[in-house]
Amino acid sequence: MAASASKYDDNNHDAMEAWYMDESIEDHRLPHHLEPKVFVSSDQLKELGVLSWQLKEEEDEVNEDLKNFCEAKGYTQQVVIEVSPEKLPNYEINVKKFFKEHLHDKEETHYIAEGSGYFDVRDKRDCWIRIATKKGCIIALPAGIYHRFSLDRTNYIKAVRLFSVGGPFLTAYERPNEDLTVRKEYVEALMKNAHVDGHEAEAL
Numbered sequence: 001m002a003a004s005a006s007k008y009d010d011n012n013h014d015a016m017e018a019w020y021m022d023e024s025i026e027d028h029r030l031p032h033h034l035e036p037k038v039f040v041s042s043d044q045l046k047e048l049g050v051l052s053w054q055l056k057e058e059e060d061e062v063n064e065d066l067k068n069f070c071e072a073k074g075y076t077q078q079v080v081i082e083v084s085p086e087k088l089p090n091y092e093i094n095v096k097k098f099f100k101e102h103l104h105d106k107e108e109t110h111y112i113a114e115g116s117g118y119f120d121v122r123d124k125r126d127c128w129i130r131i132a133t134k135k136g137c138i139i140a141l142p143a144g145i146y147h148r149f150s151l152d153r154t155n156y157i158k159a160v161r162l163f164s165v166g167g168p169f170l171t172a173y174e175r176p177n178e179d180l181t182v183r184k185e186y187v188e189a190l191m192k193n194a195h196v197d198g199h200e201a202e203a204l
Contacts, residue, residue: 001008002110003050003127008053008068008069008072008073012153013127015042015052015054015137015138015139016042016052016131016132016134016137016139017039017041017131017132018031018041018042018044018045018130018132019031019033019034019037019038019039019127019129019130020034020038020040020044020114020127020128020129020130021033021034021127021128021129021130021192022034022035022096022103022116027172028099028150029150029151029152029153029155030092030153031130031132031152032097032130040129043122045131047124047193048123048142048145048190049126049127049141049142049145049186049189050119050121050131050138050139050140050141050142050145051139051191052137052138052139052140053069053137053138053174054129054136054137054138055069055132055137055138056115066160066184069111069138070162071163074163074164075109075162075164076163076164076165077162077163077164078160078162078182079160079161079163079192080113080158080159080160080161080163081158081159081160081161082153082156082157082159083095083098083117083120083156083157083158083159084151084155084157085155087156095150098148098149098150099148099149099150099190100145100148100172100174101122101147101148101194102144102148102172102173102174102175102176103139103144103145103147103172103173103175103177103180103182103183104141104143104144104171104172104173104182105143105171105173105180105182106143106168106170107140107141107142107143108140108141108161108170109138109139109140109141109149109161109162109163110133110138110139110159110161110162111137111138111160111162112133112134112135112136112137112138112139112158112159112160113135113158113159113160114132114135114155114156114157114158115135115154115156115157115158116132116135116152116154116156116157116187117132117133117149117150117157117159118130118131118133118149118150118151118152118153119131119133119139119141119147119148120147120148120149120150121141121145121146121147122145122146124190124194132152133157134188137179138162139204142186143182143185143186144182144183144184144185144186144187144201145186146182147176175200
C-alpha cells in the first residue's frame with residue numbers, strides 16, 4: 001500500500017446511499033426500506049469497516065481516476081464481472097449464490113463500471129443494512145463481515161473486482177462460520193469500538 005497521503009485516504013460521503021432493511025421476503029431486488037425509512041451514514045458504515053469512494057466518470061475506456069486510485073491503494077489486479085440474465089452464465093443459480101449470506105477471508109473491493117446493485121451488510125446488532133451502489137462508485141467490504149449481493153430492478157451491473165496481494169480469488173464462507181479466525185478478528189475489532197447510536201436504537 002502507498003505510504004504517502006492521497007485524496008483517496010478518506011471515505012467519500014457522497015458515494016453511496018444506505019438504509020436499514022425491512023424483513024420482507026418479497027423480491028430482493030426491491031429497496032426494502034423500513035417504514036419510516038431509516039438511513040445510514042457513511043460514518044456509520046465506516047464503523048463497520050465498510051468504505052466507499054466516488055470516482056470521476058470518464059468517456060474513455062481507460063479511467064484515469066480508477067488507475068490513480070489503484071496505484072494509491074496498492075491494487076494490482078482486476079477481474080470484471082457482468083451480472084444480468086443475458087451476460088452471466090447460469091444466471092439464476094449464480095444470483096441465488098450471491099444472495100446467500102457469507103463472508104470472505106480477504107477484503108472485497110468493487111468498482112462499479114456500469115449499472116447498479118445492492119450490497120447488504122450486517123450491523124453490530126445483526127440487522128441488515130442495504131447499500132445502493134451505482135456507476136462510478138467503489139465499495140470496500142472488510143474481511144470477516146457477513147454480507148450478500150443483489151441486483152436491483154434494472155437487472156444489470158458491471159463490476160470490477162480490485163485485488164492486491166493474494167490473487168484475484170475470493171473464498172465464500174456461508175453463515176454460520178463464527179470459528180473462522182478472520183471472523184473472530186472482525187468481531188473483536190467491532191467490539192472495541194462498539195457504541196449504539198440513539199436514533200438507530202429508537203428506530204429499530
